[in-house]
Amino acid sequence: EDKVVQSPLSLVVHEGDTVTLNCSYEVTNFRSLLWYKQEKKAPTFLFMLTSSGIEKKSGRLSSILDKKELSSILNITATQTGDSAIYLCAVIGPYKYIFGTGTRLKVLA
Amino acid sequence: EAGVAQSPRYKIIEKRQSVAFWCNPISGHATLYWYQQILGQGPKLLIQFQNNGVVDDSQLPKDRFSAERLKGVDSTLKIQPAKLEDSAVYLCASSLDPQGVVYEKLFFGSGTQLSVL
Numbered sequence: 001e002d003k004v005v006q007s008p009l010s011l012v013v014h015e016g017d018t019v020t021l022n023c024s025y026e027v028t029n030f031r032s033l034l035w036y037k038q039e040k041k042a043p044t045f046l047f048m049l050t051s052s053g054i055e056k057k058s059g060r061l062s063s064i065l066d067k068k069e070l071s072s073i074l075n076i077t078a079t080q081t082g083d084s085a086i087y088l089c090a091v092i093g094p095y096k097y098i099f100g101t102g103t104r105l106k107v108l109a
Numbered sequence: 110e111a112g113v114a115q116s117p118r119y120k121i122i123e124k125r126q127s128v129a130f131w132c133n134p135i136s137g138h139a140t141l142y143w144y145q146q147i148l149g150q151g152p153k154l155l156i157q158f159q160n161n162g163v164v165d166d167s168q169l170p171k172d173r174f175s176a177e178r179l180k181g182v183d184s185t186l187k188i189q190p191a192k193l194e195d196s197a198v199y200l201c202a203s204s205l206d207p208q209g210v211v212y213e214k215l216f217f218g219s220g221t222q223l224s225v226l
Contacts, residue, residue, distance in 0.1 A: 041220035
């Protein structure tokens with residue numbers, strides 16, 4: 001059965017800290033991996049990683065795909081209170097979009 | 110460009126009552142998804158439409174949940190009768206996917222928070 005597992009489930013850090021969120025997957029015919037940020041209800045898109053684009057960066061956020069290890073990490077440097085959210089990892093297989101359980105990040109001032 | 114529209118934003122009902130949610134995807138998006146997200150969990154796919162046809166409804170509890178996408182545009186999701194465990198956020202999402210093969214990011218609506226008492 002296809003599955004996506006995220007760790008840790010929750011994390012509390014102080015402003016300025018660096019965090020690393022993990023996502024591992026077992027999905028038949030992997031196509032791409034996506035990261036979303038969910039602050040209230042609607043998840044918003046962060047990154048898409050594919051075989052041809054295994055590393056992405058935007059400001060303080062960066063993500064790497066390790067196709068050998070079937071995993072990805074999302075790094076956030078110099079965290080701010082506005083980074084507090086649930087971070088969702090999703091993997092696309094043919095006709096399928098599978099989400100992990102998410103990591104709940106809380107950044108304290 | 111207008112985003113994915115969902116209504117209502119919140120709904121409180123008693124168990125055994127019925128409820129319906131509505132979603133209007135981004136114009137031109139062929140694929141529409143309904144997800145259920147229980148507190149502390151990731152979104153779980155209930156049903157996926159490609160235009161007005163069902164691609165995947167394997168996790169839809171068909172004894173109480175139904176969904177339709179007439180004319181391949183907006184969609185409704187209904188629960189009848191509701192149970193306590195149906196309390197969740199119901200998210201609608203859409204993507205272009207003109208060939209019916211999932212390959213793009215999803216655009217989400219703001220969701221409906223359902224509380225079943």
